[in-house]
Amino acid sequence: xxxxxxxxxxxxxxxxxxxxxxxxxxxxxxxxxxxxxxxxxxxxxxxxxxxxxxxxxxxxxxxxxxxxxxxxxxxxxxxxxxxxx
Amino acid sequence: xxxxxxxxxxxxxxxxxxxxxxxxxxxxxxxxxxxxxxxxxxxxxxxxxxxxxxxxxxxxxxxxxxxxxxxxxxxxxxxxxxxxxxxxxxxxxxxxxxxxxxxxxxxxxxxxxxxxxxxxxxxxxxxxxxxxxxxxxxxxxxxxxxxxxxxxxxxxxxxxxxxxxxxxxxxxxxxxxxxxxxxxxxxxxxxxxxxxxxxxx
Numbered sequence: 001x002x003x004x005x006x007x008x009x010x011x012x013x014x015x016x017x018x019x020x021x022x023x024x025x026x027x028x029x030x031x032x033x034x035x036x037x038x039x040x041x042x043x044x045x046x047x048x049x050x051x052x053x054x055x056x057x058x059x060x061x062x063x064x065x066x067x068x069x070x071x072x073x074x075x076x077x078x079x080x081x082x083x084x085x
Numbered sequence: 086x087x088x089x090x091x092x093x094x095x096x097x098x099x100x101x102x103x104x105x106x107x108x109x110x111x112x113x114x115x116x117x118x119x120x121x122x123x124x125x126x127x128x129x130x131x132x133x134x135x136x137x138x139x140x141x142x143x144x145x146x147x148x149x150x151x152x153x154x155x156x157x158x159x160x161x162x163x164x165x166x167x168x169x170x171x172x173x174x175x176x177x178x179x180x181x182x183x184x185x186x187x188x189x190x191x192x193x194x195x196x197x198x199x200x201x202x203x204x205x206x207x208x209x210x211x212x213x214x215x216x217x218x219x220x221x222x223x224x225x226x227x228x229x230x231x232x233x234x235x236x237x238x239x240x241x242x243x244x245x246x247x248x249x250x251x252x253x254x255x256x257x258x259x260x261x262x263x264x265x266x267x268x269x270x271x272x273x274x275x276x277x278x279x280x281x282x283x284x285x286x
Contacts, residue, residue, distance in 0.1 A: 004267040008241065008248055009259075028202045035206060036270050039277075042213050042223055043242040046114070046154050057113040059104075059126065067104050067130045074137055075100075 003033045007040065100137055107150055108133075111157050117217070118161055118224050128164060132157040146245070155243050162235060165228030188275040189268040204278055219281055226276035234269040241266055 002019050005011065011019065023030050059067075111132055115125040135156050143152055194200050208216055227235055233255065240246040240254060251262045 001264075001267045004270050005263045008263055008266055028199050031205065032203045032274075034210075035203060035274055038206070038208070038210050038213070039223070039270060039273055040242050041210060042220060043158075043227075043239070044245075045213055045220070046151065057116065058109040059112045059129070063112075063126045063129075064104055064108060067108065067126075067133055068101075070130055071100060071104070071133055071137055074134055 003029060004036060007036060098140075100133075100140070103133055103136070103149070103153070107153050110150065111153060114154060115157065115161065118221065119164065124164070128157065128160050131160050135160070158243050159239055161224060162227045162239065165224055166232065166235070169225075169228050187268070188271040192271065192275075203274070206278075219277070222277055222281040223273070226273050226280065229276060230269055230272055234265050234272065237262060237265040238269040238273070 002011065002015060003023070006016070006019055010016075023033060108129060111129045112125055115128050116122060119125050119128065132153060136153055139156075143149075147155075192200055208219060213219070227238070230238065237251060237255060240251045246254070248259050248262050251257075252259055255262070255265075257265070
């Protein structure tokens with residue numbers, strides 16, 4: 001749990017030392033820590049590559065307009081930030 | 086205000102531009118996870134509407150695009166969770182019924198040694214964006230996590246919230262938040278090992 005916890009806060013010094021010492025000796029806990037960091041990086045990814053999946057990657061004009069209209073409907077008060085043209 | 090901050094502020098204050106600036110990017114991201122174009126469109130619409138309601142809370146810590154993609158990821162996981170509950174998933178072994186096998190409780194023996202040692206993952210962390218199978222299984226596993234744990238994990242890892250911010254949103258103590266994050270990470274790690282490593286080999 002300390003390996004996970006040190007990803008979320010700065011541990012007290014004596015615990016930091018314990019964790020570092022253990023990670024130096026235990027390859028499985030080291031592997032575990034790398035996997036948790038991988039999960040963090042993966043969750044934060046914004047870009048995706050990969051094989052084509054046979055669909056257009058862009059919104060159709062209809063979908064685009066539908067979404068804009070739904071946003072206008074949510075903004076009932078015309079004003080500087082209004083979506084009404 | 087710096088030039089970059091002014092640019093971000095301008096983008097957030099101008100919702101008319103969002104669909105044209107970011108719509109295709111969000112749609113592409115969603116479609117890569119959810120193969121159905123009409124559901125992908127719905128999720129993108131839900132994202133923009135949620136962002137419109139929440140734009141006063143945008144603090145400018147990230148770009149508008151990053152902020153929108155974070156909202157989209159929450160919507161995506163909610164959709165996957167709903168789909169998992171409605172149907173039996175034959176691709177991802179469900180962890181919901183495995184309370185007795187919660188990896189947070191069962192991974193270590195009485196003296197703190199690993200019961201089942203973490204397997205080696207054959208994945209290049211520098212090329213995560215190419216690992217479509219891995220990312221598919223990750224989002225599926227997020228949808229399988231108990232909702233509160235998934236929420237804590239996403240607030241931390243997708244939204245970049247601090248412990249204090251997570252505690253405020255979820256009304257929990259700091260200690261509870263660290264325990265929830267630990268349990269979430271253990272579940273996700275086990276879920277990935279069970280459902281992705283196996284298909285890789």
